[in-house]
Amino acid sequence: MTRTVFEKSDIIPLVAEVFRELGYEGASLSKITARTNLSKGSLYHFFPGGKEEMAAVILDNVDQWFISNIFEPLEKSEPWSAIDHMWQEVDTYFQSGQRICLMGAFALDETRDRFTTAIQQYFVRWIEALSAALVRADVPKEKADQISEETIVGIQGGLLLSRALNDNSFFERTLTNLIQRISVYRN
């Protein structure tokens, strides 16, 4: 019998999706085994620290993705092209609002206290990277900080309400408004 052998990197996105859909407490090992087609034994081979390690690795993975695809461009590339790029990446990453933000979801219950620094760093870096880009685009620092915070607030709030209302168009509408609002500072 042929058996598909998985690498850890193949499993992570599968497990991530379970956490995303069910939350930390809701993502039971049985749900995870069902989704990955891996037994508990195998899961513990990859993640000796169990469920908590799985979540930690996944959060790190999410963070790395955002660093590569969003934060570093904001920090290094030409500001407005990086910002334009951010909107595209955000829209596809969150699947137009059908996918939630794991960092945000974990922040809303006591799961936050397990992963305090990971969650905090993610949002701090996002806000600071966007603000820095705006500053490089000649927006005054104080104003840039404010717009950046409002933008990340808008993205997270938009994702939440998109799910709460079960309305796919809601997140798109939120993004459109945010883009319009930030574009005022374009020359």
Next chain:
Amino acid sequence: MTRTVFEKSDIIPLVAEVFRELGYEGASLSKITARTNLSKGSLYHFFPGGKEEMAAVILDNVDQWFISNIFEPLEKSEPWSAIDHMWQEVDTYFQSGQRICLMGAFALDETRDRFTTAIQQYFVRWIEALSAALVRADVPKEKADQISEETIVGIQGGLLLSRALNDNSFFERTLTNLIQRISVYRN
């Protein structure tokens, strides 16, 4: 031995706080018995439907509170005084960002699917009530809808980030910005 006899209405806020802190899955009956000083037997006396009924009753309670204190004023009172009143109530209800929104938290995992209509109705009514107030304040309907959505998005996103960053000042800052933004339409 004197025993304090509880009424259902006394228990609800205690149980609500457990759900708020731990989420639906995290709020185990043992945590709830500990917080209420009531045995499982007593809890099932008040809530024969168990945990799901507890959450449903609590969500209904939250909804009723918002209807009385925020939605109806927005729908009936002088628009700008109702909106001013909303900001005050929101700030104290969410304890300047230290308390999360149960409706929002439940929306972010599969708990949403247990309470779809309750969550949906809450946010729909809030958005529509605020928009209606703005329309009565002579803001064009389309613009009013947009501002209203942006405002509720801002409140929810602000609550989320306030917790994620563990920064009490964040929610206050968000509220200040939202108030400033909406006040542009004041005459």
Next chain:
DNA sequence: GTCTATACAGTGATAGAC
């Protein structure tokens, strides 16, 4: 590296005494 079998604490829920 994958599995099955198992341990054992905790889960939501019920029965029945007081």
Next chain:
DNA sequence: GTCTATCACTGTATAGAC
């Protein structure tokens, strides 16, 4: 209306065969 005792089940985690 409150409790204790107990239920069946699921939770995370581990041991050890292959």
